[in-house]
Each structure stands twice: as structure tokens, then as C-alpha cells.
Amino acid sequence: MSDLFDLALHLVDLSGADCKQVVDDHGIKVEGITGVSGARAISAAGVTLGVDRIILDEHSSFPLHTHEGDHLLYVLGGTGAIHINGKEIPLESGQSIFVPAVYPHGLRGPLEGDALQIIAFSTPHHPVDSIERMTVVEESEPYLDGLMLGSGKILG
DSSP, X not given: OGGGOOHHHHOOOTTSSOOEEEEOTTSOEEEEEEEEEEEEEEOTTSSEEEEEEEEEOTTOBOOSEEOSSOEEEEEEESEEEEEETTEEEEEETTOEEEXXXXXXXXXXXXXXXXXXXXXXXXXXXXXTTOTTSOEEOTTOOOBXXXXXOTTSOBOO
């Protein structure tokens, strides 16, 4: 059992300044969104489990996308919204939300004010700068009453 835990790999500081640029599944930068990859490992169930800190600046947003696995999000700070399966849900500090992998979803940062900071737990896990992290929903419906298009850019 001692092979399952390695302190050097499994204790990671998410508050650090080692932020990386988030990219979509085509390797294109998602402007205004960075993140810090946290601890990750192969779980007893045989899948990769991991956690990351994601930072969404003002007027930034993820394109609508899906994942190969579900995740849980915890709002560490700031405000924003998540779009899940056609519904917009406002988010604020202290909230957590389960995101089913198969539903098209996307986060947006604040329209003004401090960045939205999310702790994302996922399985299987891919680092924040991996092209395998999400699959963009091509030709997606506009998000947030026309403010956000499938490209992830907010108009206005």
C-alpha cells in the first residue's frame, strides 16, 4: 500500500503562482482563464482523480464543452455563472456544484469585479493546460442571453 502515496507528488500547493494557460481541445487559448494543477493520482478504482484551481478573469468564459468524467466545483472566491444543459446558474463564494460530464456546460467569470476562483475535482483528471481536459461543443447555442458564443468570448 505504501506505493499508492508519494508525498512529493500528492501534496501540491494550489495557492502558488504556477498558473498555466487553459486551452481547448484544439490547443487554442481560452482567453482570461488560467489555472494551477493540483494533486492527482490513480485511485483505488483505477481512474485518475485530481484537483485544480481555475481562475476566470472579468469578461472571460469557457466555451460550452463536455468531459469524459463528472466533476465537482467549489467556488473559492468571486462571482460568475455556470451554464449547464441550457440553464444558467449564478455562482458565488462558498458554493459547490456537481457537473455531469455529458451535459454541455461552461463557466463565465464576473462581468465586473474580482476574478472567479474555482476548485475543480475531477475523474478522470487532466492537467489544466491539457487538450484532453474538455471537448468543445461545436456549433453550440449562444450562452447567457447572447452574451457568450460557443467560442467562449463575451460580446459587448
